[in-house]
Amino acid sequence: MIRTLLVANRGEIAVRVFRTCRELGIATAAVHSDADTDALHVREADVAVRLPGLAPADTYLRGDLVVKAAQAAGADAVHPGYGFLSENAEFARAVLDAGLVWIGPPPEAIEAMASKTRAKELMAAAGVPLLDPVKPAAATADDLPLLVKAAAGGGGRGMRVVRELDDLERELAAAEAEALSAFGDGEVFVEPYVERGRHVEVQVLADGHGVVWALGTRDCSLQRRHQKVIEEAPAPGLPDGLRASLHESAVAAARAIGYRGAGTVEFLVADGRAYFLEMNTRLQVEHPVTEEVFGLDLVALQLHVAEGGTLAAEPPGARGHAVEARLYAEDPARGWTPQTGTLHRVAVPGGVRLDTGYGSGDTVGVHYDAMLAKVVAWAPTRAEAVRKLAGALERARVHGPVTNRELLVRSIRHPEFSSGDVDTGFYERHLDELTAPDGGTVAPRGEAVAALAAALADAAARQGEISPTPPLPEPGGKPP
Numbered sequence: 328m329i330r331t332l333l334v335a336n337r338g339e340i341a342v343r344v345f346r347t348c349r350e351l352g353i354a355t356a357a358v359h360s361d362a363d364t365d366a367l368h369v370r371e372a373d374v375a376v377r378l379p380g381l382a383p384a385d386t387y388l389r390g391d392l393v394v395k396a397a398q399a400a401g402a403d404a405v406h407p408g409y410g411f412l413s414e415n416a417e418f419a420r421a422v423l424d425a426g427l428v429w430i431g432p433p434p435e436a437i438e439a440m441a442s443k444t445r446a447k448e449l450m451a452a453a454g455v456p457l458l459d460p461v462k463p464a465a466a467t468a469d470d471l472p473l474l475v476k477a478a479a480g481g482g483g484r485g486m487r488v489v490r491e492l493d494d495l496e497r498e499l500a501a502a503e504a505e506a507l508s509a510f511g512d513g514e515v516f517v518e519p520y521v522e523r524g525r526h527v528e529v530q531v532l533a534d535g536h537g538v539v540w541a542l543g544t545r546d547c548s549l550q551r552r553h554q555k556v557i558e559e560a561p562a563p564g565l566p567d568g569l570r571a572s573l574h575e576s577a578v579a580a581a582r583a584i585g586y587r588g589a590g591t592v593e594f595l596v597a598d599g600r601a602y603f604l605e606m607n608t609r610l611q612v613e614h615p616v617t618e619e620v621f622g623l624d625l626v627a628l629q630l631h632v633a634e635g636g637t638l639a640a641e642p643p644g645a646r647g648h649a650v651e652a653r654l655y656a657e658d659p660a661r662g663w664t665p666q667t668g669t670l671h672r673v674a675v676p677g678g679v680r681l682d683t684g685y686g687s688g689d690t691v692g693v694h695y696d697a698m699l700a701k702v703v704a705w706a707p708t709r710a711e712a713v714r715k716l717a718g719a720l721e722r723a724r725v726h727g728p729v730t731n732r733e734l735l736v737r738s739i740r741h742p743e744f745s746s747g748d749v750d751t752g753f754y755e756r757h758l759d760e761l762t763a764p765d766g767g768t769v770a771p772r773g774e775a776v777a778a779l780a781a782a783l784a785d786a787a788a789r790q791g792e793i794s795p796t797p798p799l800p801e802p803g804g805k806p807p
Contacts, residue, residue: 328634329353329403329404329428329630329633329634330353330354330403331353331354331355331356331373331400331401331402331403331404332344332348332353332354332355332356332402332403332404332405332406332430332630333355333356333357333358333376333393333396333397333400333402333404333405333406334355334356334357334358334368334372334405334406334407334408335358335387335393335397335405335406335407335408335411335412335413335418336368336387336406336407336408336409336410336411336413337357337358337359337360337363337366337368337387337408337684337695338366338367338368338684338685338695338696338698339682339683339684339698339700339701340408340409340410340610340612340684341357341368341371341372341408341684342367342368342371342682342683342684343626343682344406344408344626345357345368345371345372347624347626347627347630350624350627351627351630353630354373354374355371355372355373355374356372356373356374356375356376356396356397356400356401356402357369357371357372357374357375357376358375358376358377358378358386358387358392358393358396359375359376359377359378359386360377360378360380360381360382360383360385360386360387360694361377361379361380361381361386362381362692362694362695364377365689366684366689367683367684367685367686367689368684374400374401376396376399376400378392378393378396381694382694383411383694383695387411387412388411388412390412390415390417390418390421391421393405393412393418394421394422394425394427397422397425397427398425398427402427403427403428404427404428404429404430404630404633405422405427405428405429405430406430406431406626406629407419407430407431407609408609408610409607409609409610409611409612410696413431413609413610414437414440414441414607414608414609415437416434416435416437416438416441417434419431419433419434419437420434428633428634429633430588430629430630430633431588431608431609431629431633432586432587432588432590432608433585433586433587435584435585436584436585436586436587436608437608439584440584440605440606440607440608441479441608442478442479442512442514443476443477443478443479443516443604443605444478444514444516445478446603446605446606447460447603449583449584450580450583450603452583453579453580453582453583454579455576455579455580455583455603456576456600456601456602456603457602457603458518458519458521458595458602459518459519460516460517460518461473461517461518461519462517463495463496463499463517466492466495466517467492468492470519471489471490471491471492472488472489472490472519472520472522473488473489473495473517473518473519473520474486474487474488474489474517474518474519474520475487475488475489475495475498475499475502475515475516475517476502476515476516476517476518477502477505477506477509477510477512477514477515478506478512478514478515478516479506479510479511479512479514480506480509480510480512481605481607483550483552483553483554484505484506484509484510485502485503485505485506485509485510485515486502486553487499487501487502488520489520495517499515499517502515503515521595521597522752523597523750523751523752524548524595524596524597524750524751525546525548525562525595525596525597525749525750525751526546526547526548526550526555526593526594526595526596526604526751527544527545527546527547527548527562527565527573527593527594527595527596527601528544528545528547528591528592528593528594528611529541529542529543529544529545529573529574529576529577529591529592529594530542530543530545530589530590530591530611530614530617530625531577531578531580531581531586531589531590531591531592532588532589532590532625532628532632532638532642533581533586533587533588533590533632533638534587534632534636534637534638535587535632535635536637536638538637538638538639538640539578539581539582539586540638540641540642541573541574541575541577541578541642542617542621542623542642543560543561543617543620543621543645544560544561544562544565544570544573544574545558545559545560545561545562545613545616545617546558546559546560546561546562546563546749547613548749548750548751548753549738549744549749549753549754550751550753550754551659551663551754552663555612555613555653556652556653556731556735556738556754557650557651557652557653557735557738557739557744558613558616558650558651559616559648559649559650559651559709559712560616560617560619560620560645560648560649561620561645561648562596563709563747563749564747564748565596566599569596569599569600569601572601573594573601576592576594576601576603577592580592580603580606581606584606586608587632588629588632588633589609589610589614589625589628589629590606590607590608590609591606591607591611592606593605593606593607610625610626610629612653612698612701613651613701615649615651615680615682615701615703616649616650616651616703617649619647619649619680619703619705620645620646620647620648620649620705621642621643621644621645622643622646623643646707647705647706647707647708647712648705648706648707648708648709648711648712649703649704649705649712650703650704650709650712650713650716650739651701651702651703651716652701652702652703652716652720652735652739653698653700653701653735654698654699654700654701654702654720654723654725654730654731654732654735655697655698655699655730655731656668656670656691656697656698656699656727656728656729656730657697657729657730657731658729658731659731659734659758659761659762660762665693665697666691666697666728666729666730667690667691667692667693667728668690668691668727668728669688669689669690669691669727670685670686670687670688670689670690670691670699670725670726670727670728671687671688671726671727672687672724672725672726672727673685673686673687673699673700673723673724673725673726673727674687674723674724674725675700675702675719675720675722675723676718676719676722676723678704678715678719679702679703679704679715679716679719680701680702680703680704680705681700681701681702681703682700682701682703683699683700683701684698684699684700685699685700691727691728699725699730702716702719702720702723703716704716704719709747710745713739713740713744713745716739717736717739717740720732720735720736720739721736734761734762737761738753738757738761741757741761743757
């Protein structure tokens, strides 16, 4: 039985894992860089161990220091969260070699999926459908557009879309350089780029006794720079046959590598067919929508499996619909530029789930990802869940750095999203409209009401009926 768990991560995911640990009676240990000395995940933990330095390469990516921190904290298990070392097979081995419980799949399973090129070979052998690769030297204009992708890592790094054949060599070199810098591995590959495809994934959970669950689908098609912004479960509008095929392929992928624990198999869906993209051998950022739909705690199940527990023969049934929005400190109208500064206030109305790594008064720094929180709404139907999430975001109070809050509201209320007709090109088509000062035709109701009230007050003041009042603070901006 696990008594003390160290989370080898920071921010929102560390806080989220600690929440489950408290419910299970498991003591918690955190690690932190010097930049995170007063961070929420440090305040939430029972004990915290300092990793000297600021940059991830000196702190959260130092597996040797993290293992020593776990030992110093008296932990008997390590949860990697997502990002950082979560898909690093050598780190997993170091944890196991130290006599600690690893909350994740076997290192061999991580290695099998670490390289996208090797993963595709394994999936082809397992009968999982794939996009045909393109050899750069043999590419012709008929193959365009193409997508150059890093074989290691993720998050959109080392990825380039090529629309002109003359650009292929230059984009290959750029992707290789970026991949080498981000992941220490410059290998890239080329495949067809599908313009109006959907990013659909299947959550899998496997125990060490031969049971593999496919926990429904998630649609993660709304992305900026190949990074997800809004996710939902189940993926809307999929025919029953395609949904069943996705489940079967995901289970086959997990069985092919002897998987154990929570993982996600990602697919590109286009023209009624699904093609394997990659497998993330960890918990996903968007796991809450699956939890809400299935009524499960995936972190608790990860711990259960790591302790040698078994899963039921079949997973519970799904009910309703859940939608998640990632709230970032960034300016979408200026190239998604990350923002920093003091988060004076962050408050989201009740009735929705809030997973965050920040509290009011915390500082958003320059060293780490700019995600402030995940806001998740569940309801019996998709339309109700979308409406609930949009309303909660609209009423949220986020004072401090510029955020993407209004973009999220406008995106969720956009006719394409409302109808479920989504694909990965959504922001390429609509970003200018969604970031326009007036919000186009899908401005949040609160902005419209505020604008109307201001106009009426201004007109009345000019007529001498009332005195003008100070302007309202900008939504999402600093308080007056």
